Each structure stands twice: as C-alpha cells, then as structure tokens.
Amino acid sequence: MFYKRNHGPVPVLEDISLYRLEVGGLASNRCSLSMDAIKQLPKHTVVATIQCAGNRRTAMSMTRKVKGVGWGLAALGNGIWSGARLSDVLEIVGIPKYSRVSAYGGKHVEFVSVDKCKEENGGPYKGSIPLFQATNPEADVILAYEMNGEELSRDHGFPLRVVVPGVLGARSVKWLRNINIIAEECQGFFMQKDYKMFPPSVDWDNVNWGSRRPLMDFPVQCAICSPEDGSYLDGKGKVTVKGYALSGGGRGIERVDVSADGGKTWTEAKLAQGPKSGLGYIPDDDDHRDKWAWVLWEASIEVHLPADIVAKAVDTSANVQAEHVETIWNLRGVLNNSWHRIHINGTSKQLHSNL
C-alpha cells in the first residue's frame, strides 16, 4: 500500500535498452547514462517516507474549501529505496561533493520527467533542489531503481526516479529523463505556481505566487491510523491507539503525545522503529533511525466512550504541531500538520470509514 500521485498520464517505456538519463547544463561535462551504467554506480539504500504536500487536505477543506486532490491521512508512505547517489552522478559531470556552485555558476539541480502535464502546457513535470543538497552525500538524495527490494513499478517512476528524503514528494520526480545544472531554481509550474504555502489571510483573489519560496522540507506531523475516525467500540476501558509520526529535513521524532479527553491530559506513546516495526532495515549506526523514515507508535489509553482522541508529535528540534487547522489554513491546502483528532462512538460494531 503506497500512495500514487502523478500530474500527467503514467508514461510507458517500451524498451529499457533505449533509456538514457541525460545530465548536463552548467557543468564541465555532460553525460548520457543507460540503466546499466546507472546500476554500475555504487548502490545506496535509504529508508525514507515520501509524502504528498496535500496529505490531510480533506480535513483542511472542512474549515474552508481548498483546491486540490482530497487526500485523507494516507498520502504518504515509507519505502526502502535503492539506487545511485545523485552526488556520485554529479561527480561524473565534474561537480565535486559538497559543492555550492558549479564551475559555470550552477546553484540548483533540476529534475525533468518524461511525462506530459497540462499545467506545463503539455511539457514534462519538473522541480529542483539546491546544488548543495544534491552534492551532499549526507542528504541521501538518490536516483532510485528499486523500491522495497523490487524493481520500481511504473506507478512509482519506472525505470528511474529521484528520492529527496525529508522533502515534500513533489521534488522526488518520477520517470526521470533529464538532470540539468541551472543557475536559479526551476521555473516550472510546480515550483513557482503550486506547492507554496500562504497565510490564512491570502485567498485566490489576492494571491501573489512570487512572494513565497517553494516548499521543501515538511514539518513535524502525526496521525492516528487505528482506530479509525468514527469507529464504534464496545464497552469501555483501554484502547490501543496506533499511528505514524514524521518530520522533514532529517529531524527525528522526539515523542508522540496522545489524549483521550480532547487534549486536556496526555499519555506518551511508545515509538517503534527498525526491526520491531517490520521495516527490516536499520540504517547506519551514525544516523538516528528516524532521520528520513516515519516512526510508528502506539499507546494504550483509558477511554470513556464516546471519546475524542487527539495525537500530536514533537520533533528533535522541539517543533510541535498546530492545535487547530484554522490557524494554518492555506489556499492550496498543503502541509496540514494540525493535531489529528478522531471521534470514537460507544455502541455497536458498525464502522464508518474516514475520508
């Protein structure tokens, strides 16, 4: 189970032997890499959560209508991604590790898909990240050809996609065709006219897209996955509440607090990671295990039905979630990291599914 999002139709690659990744722009060299050539580079594996910026948009729309796909709380997924390090590929075109500026003034790395999007007037989906992030091996940006130990599927970007850990999914471009070293950030629609966050006071009649930086790292957030919002539970007593928590930019999860009285009193959840959570992979000892991956958590709490259950996470930089969605409402409905609230009823076994 892993969410899928594409802005144009999913491309079909008929003959993989014809595939080439073209790398060029403001670099000393250019190169054209076949899939075989990419697979001959050192293989690097990263456990990372990829998240659509519109995760939990439906809940934001309940406050005031926003435009965009109506996502519940599952527009994200945690994967084991394997491929070539982007920093290794950039060395081939003459850009060393930890570069801020290329020899020809490049400061950003643009990823261009092979798909065709109406927002780009039929052109391909694209996005960029700063050159320093691209050439920094610690940022773990990879060109992935495997997901969870298997060949990447078409829906997830076959034959090659970018994975930019800790950054909203919009920059992890699928069906990668070109990598361009460019002077300024990518001018594509999805960098300049979408995936930006405005204050609650800005709506479609007064929006100025040029006034904002493109969104990159996502903020601290969590959600309750079980029980589902609107569930009916029998009896009273303890309920096991489970969910996920994550933060962007390599920040880990310090803790998750759960409340059965709508936020008056709190119980700290147990965090599960690595083998215990079934991820099957423990990253390098030098990294905290939640650097790029979500943390699964659970808490056993006393409830008196009907009950409002609330969860909120704190990241390793002590960032917290917004209590009320109204205070972070934005016209594109992105990055809804308000406290997650569910209501549990106290009678029959009937289940209502959450949006």
Place this chain on the structure above:
Amino acid sequence: MFYKRNHGPVPVLEDISLYRLEVGGLASNRCSLSMDAIKQLPKHTVVATIQCAGNRRTAMSMTRKVKGVGWGLAALGNGIWSGARLSDVLEIVGIPKYSRVSAYGGKHVEFVSVDKCKEENGGPYKGSIPLFQATNPEADVILAYEMNGEELSRDHGFPLRVVVPGVLGARSVKWLRNINIIAEECQGFFMQKDYKMFPPSVDWDNVNWGSRRPLMDFPVQCAICSPEDGSYLDGKGKVTVKGYALSGGGRGIERVDVSADGGKTWTEAKLAQGPKSGLGYIPDDDDHRDKWAWVLWEASIEVHLPADIVAKAVDTSANVQAEHVETIWNLRGVLNNSWHRIHINGTSKQLHSNL
C-alpha cells in the same frame, strides 16, 4: 543589550599570553593553541542568534511552576561573531572536513570551559556536538574572539567561546579551555541532567533523564517586543507592532502572522533583514539571510482597545508555534515557543513592564 547566562562565576584571565586552547582526545594529533595562533587561522564571521533554552520561562511558570531562572522574552540576542572555524582547528589535529568518525572512533566534540559549576561538583561547564556538525563548514561553528566587531567581553566568554549557530545557547560554551574528541556525547550535567524536554505528563516525581536526547536545535518562535504587554495606549486606530522571529538548525522564517483579536483574524508582518534591520552585514549570497540570525518584523494593525495582540511565526519547513503554553509545558521550562500574547489597555499613558 545582550543577555548573559553563566552557571559558575565569570572567570578572570590575568595574562592572555598564558592562555592555551588544548585540543585532543580521539584524534591523530593533539595541539595547544595560543590566542595568537588561533587568530592566525582564517577569520570567519557569522551573524547568529544565541538563545537560552529558558527564554520565556516565566510565561510557562504561570501555567504550572517550573524550576529555573525566570526569563522574560529577552534571553536571546543576535550578534556578529568572528573567529576561527572549528572545522579548521579540527584539521590541525588530523580530522578532515565532513567527518562522521575520527580515525580513533571519535563521534562527538566536547567543549570544556575553565569555570567552576556547582552542578558539576566544582568542575567546569561542558557540552558537546556531533563530529559531523563540528567538521561541516556549512554548520558555521566557530571559536569566536570577537562579538559585533569588538574583542569578546568577559561576560560573553573572553578570550574564546564556541558559537554553535541554530542550537540552544547551552552548547555555545564560553571561556573555552579544552576541545576533546570523544566517542559518545558528553556526559556532563548540562547534557544529561538539564536542557532536555519532557512531555507535560512528566514531573519531578517521575522524571527519567536517560529517556531523552539532549536538546540541540531550537524550534520556530517569535515574540512581540513593542508595545510591551500591559501597555496603555491612547485612542484607537492603527498600532505598529514589532518583534523578532527565529528558527533553529539553519531554517529561515517564512512569515509572521499578527492578530489584534486574539487569533481570529491575522495580518502578515513585514520582515526586515540585513542592512534594513541595522545588522550591518549581509551573509554570503548563497545563504538565506535568516539562516542563523533572527528576523525583525513589524505590522501595522487596527486595534480596538483594550486588545489582545497575538503573534506566531512559520519557518521554511512549515513548522508553526504551539497555540497554548499548556500543551508544551515541561518541567524544566525550556523552549516555550507558544504564541506570544500581549494585552494592551486603552486609557492612560502609564506603562506596566512585562516580567
């Protein structure tokens, strides 16, 4: 005006010609550097805000009493710091830039003061940061001997202090005597028994210090500096509200929202930085100007006195502040980044000073 905080008496250095910085531990070499030797290394300048983790502790104590110095909203300051890069000093003892582990298994860099603290049983104040941060020139960690273009004063760490930008002030050790390359993080009191953050459910009767990571990066926050809480303003109409905003870990400030109705409607503040704010220094073009420095802001808003004015900031990772201090209350009263609220009265010119 710059806050001062020391855990032991401020040391006196009688004769600077006798001063030596000792660098050693799990490194290939050791070295002993005079101030002259340190000043011969390339001089690097960083504009950075240093913040006590206890900033705004007094406001947290109003909810439920916490231990610690009662700070208002000025236990922080923005300075222009000049000195040697820590990463250059570590190269002298054989540890290259961007190292995660030294040749002898060092993973942390410990800073030891010359002062004497009762919490350390008369030993010196100390703290540590990960080796990767210490050897990463982009993290801008410096050994500073100048503050705002002048020789460091005794209160601020003469003759040499560490400045770890984006991290709570407790790691920016003053009166630096030793730098030790160590395998595990520093075991000193201020790393292990203080400057950690617990959930609201933990109090002094059930605290387990070993269950938490030491606090490092600080979270997104802002405060209203003018008008002061409890001020009396004449008449009605527009009021100019001014303050600061900052976030840790190199994250910039995306925006500040101000409300004159306690949070129902918001006005976006204007952000001032660089020359406009009187900082007198514009960092490297490649860095955003708010990477380590606070952002000063102001907003002209319509108020109907008496009024509750509220401010909240959003950082470039879309992190927000907590609405209510109760939800982030912690027994040490650290990192109170709840929305800042002031009350303005509507009659005489009498001023009440804020705690």
